[in-house]
Amino acid sequence: MFENKLVLELLERYRVLWALGHASSLMGWDSETYMPRGGVEERSVALAELSLLSRRLLLENIAPLVDKLVGVEGLNDFERGVVRVLWRDVERLRRIPEGIQYELAKLRGEAPVVWREARERDDFEKFKPYLSRIVELKRQVAELLGYDEHPYDALLDYYEEGLRDRDVRAIFSKLTPSVKRILERILSGDLYPREHALESVRYRREDMEAVNREVLDILGFPWDKGRLDVSAHPFTVGLGVSDVRITTRYEGVDFRRSLFAVIHEFGHALYDLQVDERLKMTPIARGASLGVHESQSRFWENVIGRSLEFAEVLKSTLDKHLGFTRGYSVEELYRYFNIVRPSLIRVDADEVTYNLHIHLRYELERMLIAGEVKVSDLPELWNQYMEELLGVKPKSFREGVLQDIHWSLTSIGYFPTYTIGNLIAAQLKAVMEREVGKLGDVVREMKFNVVREYLREKIHRWGATYPPRELIVRALGEPINPEYFIKYLEDKYLRV
Amino acid sequence: MFENKLVLELLERYRVLWALGHASSLMGWDSETYMPRGGVEERSVALAELSLLSRRLLLENIAPLVDKLVGVEGLNDFERGVVRVLWRDVERLRRIPEGIQYELAKLRGEAPVVWREARERDDFEKFKPYLSRIVELKRQVAELLGYDEHPYDALLDYYEEGLRDRDVRAIFSKLTPSVKRILERILSGDLYPREHALESVRYRREDMEAVNREVLDILGFPWDKGRLDVSAHPFTVGLGVSDVRITTRYEGVDFRRSLFAVIHEFGHALYDLQVDERLKMTPIARGASLGVHESQSRFWENVIGRSLEFAEVLKSTLDKHLGFTRGYSVEELYRYFNIVRPSLIRVDADEVTYNLHIHLRYELERMLIAGEVKVSDLPELWNQYMEELLGVKPKSFREGVLQDIHWSLTSIGYFPTYTIGNLIAAQLKAVMEREVGKLGDVVREMKFNVVREYLREKIHRWGATYPPRELIVRALGEPINPEYFIKYLEDKYLRV
Numbered sequence: 001m002f003e004n005k006l007v008l009e010l011l012e013r014y015r016v017l018w019a020l021g022h023a024s025s026l027m028g029w030d031s032e033t034y035m036p037r038g039g040v041e042e043r044s045v046a047l048a049e050l051s052l053l054s055r056r057l058l059l060e061n062i063a064p065l066v067d068k069l070v071g072v073e074g075l076n077d078f079e080r081g082v083v084r085v086l087w088r089d090v091e092r093l094r095r096i097p098e099g100i101q102y103e104l105a106k107l108r109g110e111a112p113v114v115w116r117e118a119r120e121r122d123d124f125e126k127f128k129p130y131l132s133r134i135v136e137l138k139r140q141v142a143e144l145l146g147y148d149e150h151p152y153d154a155l156l157d158y159y160e161e162g163l164r165d166r167d168v169r170a171i172f173s174k175l176t177p178s179v180k181r182i183l184e185r186i187l188s189g190d191l192y193p194r195e196h197a198l199e200s201v202r203y204r205r206e207d208m209e210a211v212n213r214e215v216l217d218i219l220g221f222p223w224d225k226g227r228l229d230v231s232a233h234p235f236t237v238g239l240g241v242s243d244v245r246i247t248t249r250y251e252g253v254d255f256r257r258s259l260f261a262v263i264h265e266f267g268h269a270l271y272d273l274q275v276d277e278r279l280k281m282t283p284i285a286r287g288a289s290l291g292v293h294e295s296q297s298r299f300w301e302n303v304i305g306r307s308l309e310f311a312e313v314l315k316s317t318l319d320k321h322l323g324f325t326r327g328y329s330v331e332e333l334y335r336y337f338n339i340v341r342p343s344l345i346r347v348d349a350d351e352v353t354y355n356l357h358i359h360l361r362y363e364l365e366r367m368l369i370a371g372e373v374k375v376s377d378l379p380e381l382w383n384q385y386m387e388e389l390l391g392v393k394p395k396s397f398r399e400g401v402l403q404d405i406h407w408s409l410t411s412i413g414y415f416p417t418y419t420i421g422n423l424i425a426a427q428l429k430a431v432m433e434r435e436v437g438k439l440g441d442v443v444r445e446m447k448f449n450v451v452r453e454y455l456r457e458k459i460h461r462w463g464a465t466y467p468p469r470e471l472i473v474r475a476l477g478e479p480i481n482p483e484y485f486i487k488y489l490e491d492k493y494l495r496v
Numbered sequence: 497m498f499e500n501k502l503v504l505e506l507l508e509r510y511r512v513l514w515a516l517g518h519a520s521s522l523m524g525w526d527s528e529t530y531m532p533r534g535g536v537e538e539r540s541v542a543l544a545e546l547s548l549l550s551r552r553l554l555l556e557n558i559a560p561l562v563d564k565l566v567g568v569e570g571l572n573d574f575e576r577g578v579v580r581v582l583w584r585d586v587e588r589l590r591r592i593p594e595g596i597q598y599e600l601a602k603l604r605g606e607a608p609v610v611w612r613e614a615r616e617r618d619d620f621e622k623f624k625p626y627l628s629r630i631v632e633l634k635r636q637v638a639e640l641l642g643y644d645e646h647p648y649d650a651l652l653d654y655y656e657e658g659l660r661d662r663d664v665r666a667i668f669s670k671l672t673p674s675v676k677r678i679l680e681r682i683l684s685g686d687l688y689p690r691e692h693a694l695e696s697v698r699y700r701r702e703d704m705e706a707v708n709r710e711v712l713d714i715l716g717f718p719w720d721k722g723r724l725d726v727s728a729h730p731f732t733v734g735l736g737v738s739d740v741r742i743t744t745r746y747e748g749v750d751f752r753r754s755l756f757a758v759i760h761e762f763g764h765a766l767y768d769l770q771v772d773e774r775l776k777m778t779p780i781a782r783g784a785s786l787g788v789h790e791s792q793s794r795f796w797e798n799v800i801g802r803s804l805e806f807a808e809v810l811k812s813t814l815d816k817h818l819g820f821t822r823g824y825s826v827e828e829l830y831r832y833f834n835i836v837r838p839s840l841i842r843v844d845a846d847e848v849t850y851n852l853h854i855h856l857r858y859e860l861e862r863m864l865i866a867g868e869v870k871v872s873d874l875p876e877l878w879n880q881y882m883e884e885l886l887g888v889k890p891k892s893f894r895e896g897v898l899q900d901i902h903w904s905l906t907s908i909g910y911f912p913t914y915t916i917g918n919l920i921a922a923q924l925k926a927v928m929e930r931e932v933g934k935l936g937d938v939v940r941e942m943k944f945n946v947v948r949e950y951l952r953e954k955i956h957r958w959g960a961t962y963p964p965r966e967l968i969v970r971a972l973g974e975p976i977n978p979e980y981f982i983k984y985l986e987d988k989y990l991r992v
Contacts, residue, residue, distance in 0.1 A: 015541070015545055016545045016546075016548070016549050018542075018545075019541065019542040019543075019545035019546050019549075020519075020546070020549075022538065022539075022542040023516075023519035023520075023522075023523060023542060023546065024519075026519075026522060026523060026526060027519060027522060030522060030526070034530075034723060034725075035739065036719065036720055036721050036722055036723055036738075036739055036741075037720045037721075038718070038720045038721035038722075038738035038739060039721070039735065039736065039738055039739030041738065042518065042735070042736035042737070042738055042739060042776065042777065043518075043735075043736075043739070045511070045515065045777065046514075046515040046518045046519060047515075049511055049512045049514075049515035050512070050515050050516070050519065052512070053512050053515075053516075222534070223532065224532055224533045224534045225532050225533075225534035225535070226532055226534075227530060227532055229530075239535065239538070239539075240535065240538035240539075241538070242532075242534035242535055242537065242538055243531065243532055243534060243535030243538060243539070245532075280538065281538065281541065
């Protein structure tokens with residue numbers, strides 16, 4: 001797998017950086033799950049220290065070797081992957097001075113706290129100075145990193161290697177009109193309800209946890225290599241190829257929220273767990289990109305999890321532990337899982353309207369980074385786009401521009417990876433069905449091992465060996481193509 | 497608190513080492529509590545990498561400044577403490593080559609696994625080669641570190657700064673004859689039972705957990721700065737002055753084992769939590785030594801926890817959650833908590849016989865390090881000393897030489913700190929009573945804040961500012977003196 005002597009030396013030196021990443025990930029997981037409140041301050045100092053230490057080690061010990069290896073002929077795919085990924089890291093650090101990195105890291109600690117307060121009090125003015133500074137710094141970062149066409153390209157590339165503004169624009173210009181057309185047709189019919197009685201039924205946390213654990217059993221979650229815990233916002237953390245942890249939340253009502261969070265995070269976890277064991281502790285033992293990662297979670301959550309056949313699979317588990325589902329047929333459960341409703345909040349959006357929320361954010365971010373609009377224009381613009389794209393209008397900042405945590409975490413250019421993930425998931429379904437047969441049948445027969453192995457072979461085992469665009473062509477036979485997603489929506493929502 | 501410019505610079509540089517320690521401690525805690533089985537291998541690589549990184553940073557960035565500061569006049573106590581503690585760390589690393597450090601670290605990962613298997617199969621031969629290598633390396637370490645009188649001094653000093661073999665010898669030569677005399681008198685009377693019906697009563701884990709949490713409430717455990725979790729062997733980990741976590745175990749029977757583990761660990765946790773806030777993230781934000789730390793856990797576990805008055809305090813909590821204690825009077829509970837019984841296993845020993853177990857280990861370790869006996873002589877010697885000191889004889893290796901994990905963790909010279917802790921705890925009681933009145937009254941009135949504040953003021957807040965010997969004289973007015981412990985035993989066990 002790795003033979004080149006310089007690469008082996010590089011991996012040897014990299015191991016301590018992997019260890020620092022492992023430690024920081026565990027600290028992040030702990031902060032969201034078990035850490036007592038009082039630990040916040042010391043924890044954030046520790047994380048900041050380790051982040052600066054990683055920067056130093058990368059520039060001092062890794063960079064010189066990477067420089068030697070760039071352009072070396074005769075490396076195999078894995079070796080090239082290692083050099084590519086580390087070169088990206090090194091280049092980024094070289095271009096962004098420590099001062100800016102430090103200020104951004106500090107803002108990542110402080111701004112979410114201010115954002116939370118601002119959202120609670122519905123006070124945009126409170127958050128504005130922080131967001132303004134973040135946008136300012138991110139515009140600087142874009143200039144420092146460099147770009148060919150649009151400054152937003154530089155930020156997109158950070159989360160999704162090689163993705164440019166023109167790609168995202170092309171995607172939405174195809175996707176959005178079709179989605180709006182499909183949405184109108186759904187809303188004029190009555191098969192997919194806009195609300196459902198099960199939304200307001202309360203559950204006991206222990207019962208729901210039993211459901212979630214049984215669902216993970218059914219999907220094939222390896223409990224000896226993972227955990228399920230509780231956090232305010234569900235997430236997955238990969239501490240290595242043999243320790244990947246997911247979380248969900250228990251709100252006590254509308255059980256699909258807890259359930260689909262688990263299935264979503266299972267998709268992320270499976271990716272990390274199925275990276276080739278021999279890549280462990282290397283820089284390519286990670287997903288190819290955020291978009292490819294999201295495609296895995298969306299595939300399990302929506303393509304499998306929200307199918308009629310999966311509702312059939314779930315029925316007995318739900319009836320056993322929740323009881324109150326007994327009065328509902330499989331078809332009723334399916335309808336509950338697939339309520340379509342233009343709504344104000346992205347995280348509550350169904351799979352039809354979800355990308356419209358992303359489209360909105362994309363337009364705003366792009367203009368912010370280009371300097372075409374100011375942070376103070378955002379609330380008004382948000383509402384305008386909301387009406388245009390989804391036909392609904394927020395009555396508060398909380399329901400509008402203050403709803404997402406991402407900007408406070410200094411993440412700009414991140415949102416489009418959600419749509420990339422949705423598109424790949426649908427495309428993956430089409431390609432998979434050519435090779436393993438109707439996914440509905442596979443699900444009904446609970447042959448999830450077939451799905452897991454397919455994903456392992458095509459995507460997971462490679463880690464970040466290939467850049468995302470190359471991995472997608474290798475796995476799917478063609479680049480990202482929104483037509484698959486449109487067809488998926490049409491097949492599911494218009495042909496029943 | 498810190499004013500000297502060089503010291504401030506040193507603390508600035510130290511912060512990343514603190515962060516690495518924080519991360520490693522969290523990884524250790526996680527390994528024992530929540531980590532899925534599969535995570536073991538990657539976790540141990542990560543820990544080893546961070547340990548070598550710490551070594552490098554200490555030698556490269558800290559050592560030169562420490563060298564400059566050694567002997568500088570006009571430092572205040574805290575500054576001197578910082579220099580002293582770091583100088584000890586630096587000196588140790590300078591004297592022990594990376595190769596030996598690495599081999600010991602590797603053995604700390606492997607040997608406990610072998611030890612566990614050997615203990616299960618009662619097969620000393622299996623563990624022998626590992627223990628032999630550990631003893632060999634530790635003898636080398638003693639020579640490398642240097643000593644005045646006895647090679648064991650060098651190992652003792654690692655855990656208990658300034659402690660020498662002659663001190664330990666002096667302690668046991670006073671302590672052991674008195675303890676044996678007291679033990680004989682207890683065993684010839686009938687107030688303290690040798691067994692008790694409550695030992696075999698089973699409990700439900702949830703009930704016991706409710707007891708433990710309520711007891712921690714009563715003692716004043718700050719839940720916003722700590723946690724209680726479950727692990728195979730109870731322990732405390734201090735991640736900072738505002739995040740200190742303890743664990744206990746639930747065996748389902750003989751509830752005092754779970755309960756007194758909690759009270760013991762509470763004592764450790766309180767020390768870490770009450771270090772002066774201004775010392776946080778510095779090298780002196782830790783206990784003065786293992787012995788002083790153990791004195792705090794023993795004080796809460798035995799002096800307070802096993803008193804008649806505390807049984808009175810506990811009664812209603814036990815009756816509420818366990819129920820089966822309702823048929824027993826406070827006096828009966830007290831007797832159950834204070835069964836005195838010469839036994840084979842140290843961790844099950846009562847406070848009367850406990851130090852005899854330590855005495856045995858001390859004699860064997862000392863001879864091993866001096867090269868006077870070989871590892872293959874241990875089983876025989878163990879049994880011989882056991883009969884001599886406790887009058888009982890192991891029928892298996894498991895009940896004898898294979899019972900403790902410490903040697904497999906390469907800890908030699910550690911055991912005596914347990915006795916140091918027991919002695920200080922009794923001494924502390926005597927001094928405290930002169931100043932705050934009868935401890936029994938304080939406990940009965942549940943004025944645990946008085947005890948907490950007393951310990952904070954005298955011991956905790958100083959962290960490792962002073963070497964343990966100096967701290968003890970400052971706090972107790974005189975050096976460690978085993979007479980207090982002997983008197984404590986006599987008062988408790990012979991004067992009822």
